[in-house]
Amino acid sequence: MTDASSTAAALSVESVTHAFGPKKALDDVSLIAPAGSFTALVGQNGAGKTTLFSLITRLYDNRSGSIQVLGHDVRKQPAKALSQLGVVFQARTLDLELSVIQNLLYHAALHGIGRREAKTRAEAALGRVGLEARAKDKVRALSGGQMRRVEIARALLHGPSFLLLDEPTTGLDIGSRRTLLEEVRRLIKEDGIGVLWATHLTDEIAAADRVVVLHKGRVMANGAPQELCARAKTDDVGAAFMAIVGEDAAEPRKVPA
Structure with missing residues (x-):
């Protein structure tokens, strides 16, 4: 796996668990989104992507683990952490x-x-x-x-130095999806903004991206697209994703962030 610790972290999530009553929406989630890069948080509906975004933005309180934005803990230093965030939620506002x-x-x-x-x-x-x-x-x-x-x-x-985008292409046609992705990638290149892009569409992933696969509240894989493909023995990111989430997830898989 790629060693993200060697790269400055815009977002660091460590050992975060969150439940709604008896149901765990997130189970010991850890990930790093490097500064000035595009990180795709990929998961099917119900994987826990929106719950994670709600914790990062303090809509929900993270009572376990830690979440840091540019080194600021969202619980201990919420004003400083949130001042570094720009957010686009799935629902238009x-x-x-x-x-x-x-x-x-x-x-x-x-x-x-x-x-x-x-x-x-x-x-x-x-x-x-x-x-x-x-x-x-x-x-x-x-x-x-x-x-x-x-x-x-x-x-x-x-x-802000970091953007969170939750399923931003939902309801868009192919041309609009492509244009939006191009605009976001241009912001990263020209302004050095880091991005966490939540999606269930693997065709939105580029070779240079970092990918976090979230499935049923657990991080199943974390690395470059080619690493996911190598693990699944395929050249197709979509096929690799389906192979990874189809693996036996009875026990939490510990994956380096």
């Missing part, structure tokens, strides 16, 4: 009746950013995702892919 720029200005106000500075940041963020020309349009007039790009622009307003 834009106000359809407001313009694109109004949505961004409202979000900036919630972060305590003054209106003049907010306008400058909003225009810059829209430029980074290629939507500066749509600033005055109502969100309702945008395509699904464009709405996602607005949400990414919104997530960038406070200058």
